[in-house]
Amino acid sequence: MEVSLCILLVLLHFNEGIHGLRFTKNPSNQTVTQGNMARLGCAFKGLSEPEIIWLKDGEKIYSTDQMYITLDAHHWETFYSVKSVQQQDAGKYWCEVEYYGRIISSEPAWITVEGVPHFVVEPEDVAAFAGEPFNLTCAASGPPEPVEVLWWLGGEQKGDFMPSPLVLFVKGVNDSIKFYCEAKNARGISVSRTGTVHIKVCPDYPQDVKVHHASDLNITLTWSPGFTGHSQLSTCTIQVSKGPGKKVKLPDVDVVVPPFQHVFEGLSSYSNYSVRIRCDNEVGSSPFSPWVGFHTPEAAPSAAPKNFTFELSEQQLTLSWAALEQEELRGRLLAYKVQWNQGGESQDPLLFKDNVARLSGAGRFFNATFQVAACTMAGCGPWSQPVLVMPVSAMQAQTLRGHMWVGLLFSLLVATMVGLLLIVLVRNRGKETQFGSAFAASGTDVPVSFTAARSFNRQFPEPPESTLDSLGINSDLKAKLQDVLISERLLTLGRMLGKGEFGSVREAFLKSENNSGQKVAVKVLKTDINSSSDIEQCLKEAAYMKDFHHPNVIELIGVSLHRRAQQRIPIPMVILPFMKHGDLHTFLLMSRLGDEPFTLSQQILIQFMLDIARGMEYLSSKKIIHRDLAARNCMLNENMSVCVADFGLSKKIYSGDYYRQGSVSKLPVKWIALESLADNVYTTQSDVWAFGVTMWEIMTRGQTPYPGVENSEIYEYLIKGERLKQPPDCPADIYEIMHSCWSPVPKCRPSFQRLIDQLELLWAKLNPAPVKEPLLYVNLEEEDGEQASGLVTETGTHNSEELSWGVPWQCAGIEEDEKDWLMVSSGAALAIGGDYRYIINPHGSGIDDENRHSDDGLSEDIRDEEEDVNINV
Incomplete structure (x- = not known):
């Protein structure tokens, strides 16, 4: 009864918590003309750190444009924007928050897109037999409706506009012909892609027939289909023959395709083969490809030499054995290897070209054992049975002694078994006597005592402090982090500041040994990450930062290890200075899109650029390539100074002039230099390119680079000479600086020191006012948690030197x-x-010929950014 009452109280408490959580704002229906912007908003109340998820037609939306704005301590608002609405953006949208496994949803809203018709079913290429009838289908929709469709076949109009969808029946054609359809509504006319009617024919023979040696007895055959005859290939036939001269044809092999490969097993080693292939579609078979010859590799012999005998005379020992057959040898014979053992010690092995070995000094081989094995280039085969060398008379005497020893050993075995049986009987009798005295009848005073084999402590002591040894990281990294390891008991975690795929950043309080303390930020790896490689990659970033000492580069305070119940590996926590104003990208967005937008003067924006350039110049002097410079990876401290941060993709380099990436990684392509996209080469000059993109972010107050250009289209966009356009409020001299960072030739870009000089001249030219310039902050808290307005002063030294600009590129x-x-x-x-x-x-x-460098071999960190795509190296 009491248990049931407790469960009821828990359920009531849980329901009260659920009832207190609600959406105070729901997205609204919107009808948008194609190409315009749509913005949806949700507000949720009741949790201090809610994760509000946007969904479209039941699928989660992942976007870097989603913003969170604090309305009060437990009240958050989020927005989702589509900059240029297209037909695929139409659908049903809503927000969700998960609380203890229960989903709380907002009211749904629909985005309706108006424009010229878009094709729901677009013409696709058709393959048909000559003269065979077929159908073509085209369907389009609005809004606005109605939508009518018209067919064009071979350059001729077929009929008139009819309501969508429209099916065109074609009686048959004998030659290839083009077709497309048009769709119209009140907004205009759309033209579909152009399709082609292909006539099916027999395929051409396969191309690029290649043999890959997988092992000594197995090979992998690969090929590429030739012209398929506009019909899917179904099978391929492989013909194989063996032999250098008169070939022996092996049975044909039929393979279902794709994939276009086949593994041959059970082939003979060190043999010649030839192979050719043909493929079939529904029309017929292709011709055979030309013969491709290959030779299987050698293998170690599969058998030991047989008939191993010896002859012993007064002068020499002669050993002989039978030669191996070619099938057993499985390669070209290099030598026969003879090993021998004298007095229990192995002697140096001997090599012989023939299957006979003659050794002088017969007496020294008495009582020696010999074995022989055949060797090829691939190695030596198994050893023969050992042969003991001794005179004939000694062998006869040994045979006689052998019989005597067998009898003696048998007698000894019988005596041993009888002795063991007697010992067991005596011990059992002793045990009966012992227990009879220990458990005597009542009234006798016989003490029984024992000593415990193990003692148990029923208290659960606090587990020992975690050490770097428990992480499984390499010794060099462990030695580098040892002096910055901070005890977990000195750290108190607070509210979450942000999170990503691999972990979160939390506000924390770090207490020193003298009981003083400071506010810090802590990067905590996700609790479900148990891989030593992921943990080592997280700590490598901390190892980089350990050596940084510059006002515009974030510095490492220390590393701590969080103990986990029932887990062998603790969670690493990287302790960093607390950056009051967060990352630069969010700050720029708030200045433009926050509930209380505020103005950032050009002088402040240039000061941001100067801080970043100074930090990057320092990193390049320390031989560091950042590889992920962007506004989101720059932090603003309480003095409004920018610090370069997030070194997850950084590389320490020691010699050479570049780092070449050698794996499949997810990288922020809109910030990556042209040569890095093309050849995966990263230098200080590629960091300069990213700095130019970051300047563009600053001047646009946090806009996403290359608006309207997909990630997959960036390389083609850049290789044509296109670059980021000049922002509307950006002066020409600032745009020229950023444009110079995007030269297609890396060494034509300015160095970071050159960029500092140019930006300092620009900053001085603005003639700052003698009084401090006020800047209002939105949702920026003081140490005591109260909202405040801060004053930012951007000062600098006037320089009479005129600005000197080189023409970009x-x-x-x-x-x-x-x-x-x-x-x-x-x-x-x-x-x-x-x-x-x-x-x-x-x-x-x-040209300021900067030092460019190469990697020291540190492993990659794969960053998961919403702006990333896979780059295959």
Whole structure:
């Protein structure tokens, strides 16, 4: 009864918690013209750190544009924006929050997209037999409705506009022909893709027939289909023959395709083979491909030499054995290896070309054992049975002694078994006597005592402090972090500041040994990450930061290890300075899209750029390539100074001039330099490219780079000479600086020191007012948690030197092949387009030849950004 009452109280308490959680704002229905912007909003009340998920038609939406704004301590608002609405964005949207396994949903809203018709079913290529009838289908929809469709076949209009969908019946054609359809509504006319009717024929023979040696007895055969005859290939036939001269044809092998490969097993080693292939579709078979020959590799012999005998004379010992057959040898014989043992010690092995060995000094081989094995290039085969060398008379005497020893050993075995039986009987009798005295009848005073084999402590003591040894990381990394290891008991975690795929960042209080303390930020790896490699990658970032000492680069305070119940590996926590104003990207977005937008002067924006450039110049001097520079990875401290942070993709380099990535990684492609996208090469100059993109982010107050360009289209966009456009409020001199960072030739980009000089001249030219410039903050808390308005003063030294700008993408002293690359990728050809004024008579200041470096072999960290795509290396 009491248990039932407790369960009832828990359920009532839980229901009260659920009833207190609710959406105070729901998304609203919107009808948007194609190409315009749509923005949806939700507000949730009742949790201090809710994770509000957006869904479209039941699928979660992942976007870096989602913002969270605090309305009060337990009241949050979030927005989801679509910058340029297309037909695929139409659908049903709502928000969800999960609380103890229960889902709380907002009211749904619909985005309806108006525009010219979009095709629901678009014409696809058709393959048909000559003269065979077939159907073509085209369907389009609005809004607005109604939508009518018209067919074009072979350049001729077929009928008139009819309501969508529309099926065109074609009686049959004898040659290839093109077709497409048009769709119209009140907004205009759309034209579908152009399809082709192909006539099915027999396929062509396979191409690129290649043999890959998987092992000594197995090979993998791969090939590529030739022209398929506009019909899917179903099977391929493989013919194999064996032998160097008169070939022996093996049975044909039929393989279902795709994939276009086959593994042959049970082939003979060190043998010649030839192979050819043909493939079939529903029309017929292709011709056979040309014969491709291959030779199977050698293998170690599969058998030991047989008939191993010896002859012993006064002068020499002669050993002989039978030669192996070629099937047993499985390669080219290098030698026969003879090993022998004398007095229990192995002697140096001997090698013989023939199957006979003659050894002088017969007396020294008495009582020695010999074995022989055949060897090829792939190794030696099994050993023969050992042979004991002794005179004939000794062998006869040994045989006689052998019989005597067998009898003696048998007698000894029988005596041993009888002795063991007697010992067991005596011990059992002793035990009966012992227990009879210990448990005597009542009234006798016989003490029985014992000593415990193990004592138990029923108290559960606090587990010992975790150490770096428990993480399974390499010794170099462990030694580097040993002096920055901080005890977990000195750390008190607070509210969450942000989270990602691999962990979260939390506000925390770090107490020192003298009981003083400071507010810090702690990066905590997710609790479900148990891989030593993931943990080691997290700590490598901390190892980089340990050596950083610069006002514009975030510094490491320490590393702590969080103990986990029933887990062998503790969770690493990286302790960093607390950055009051968060990351630069969010701060820029708040200035433009927050509930109380505020103005950021050009002087403040340039100061942000200067701070980043100074931090990056320091990193390059420490031989560090950042590889992930962006506004989201720059932090703002309480003095409004920017610190470069997040070194998860950084590389320490020691020699050479570049780092080349060698794995499949997810990287932020909209910030990556052209040569890094093309060749996976990263240098200080590729960091300069990313700095130019970060400047663009700052001038646009946090907009996403390349609006309207998909991640997969970035490389083609850049190789044509296209670059980020000049923002509306961006002065020409600032845009020229960022544009110079995007030269297609890496060494034509300015160094970070050059960028600092240019930005300092720009900053001084703005003539800052003598009084401090006020700047209002939104939702920025003081240490005591109260909202406050802060004053930011951006000061600098006036410099009378005039600004000196080089025209972007001009470069003195470059090689001729680099000039060609500069012209082509800058858009010199009119067919490519672009502004080619910059490549006529190249001139400008000398190149600041920065040191560029290569990797020291540290492993990759794979960052999961919403702006990332996979780059296959």
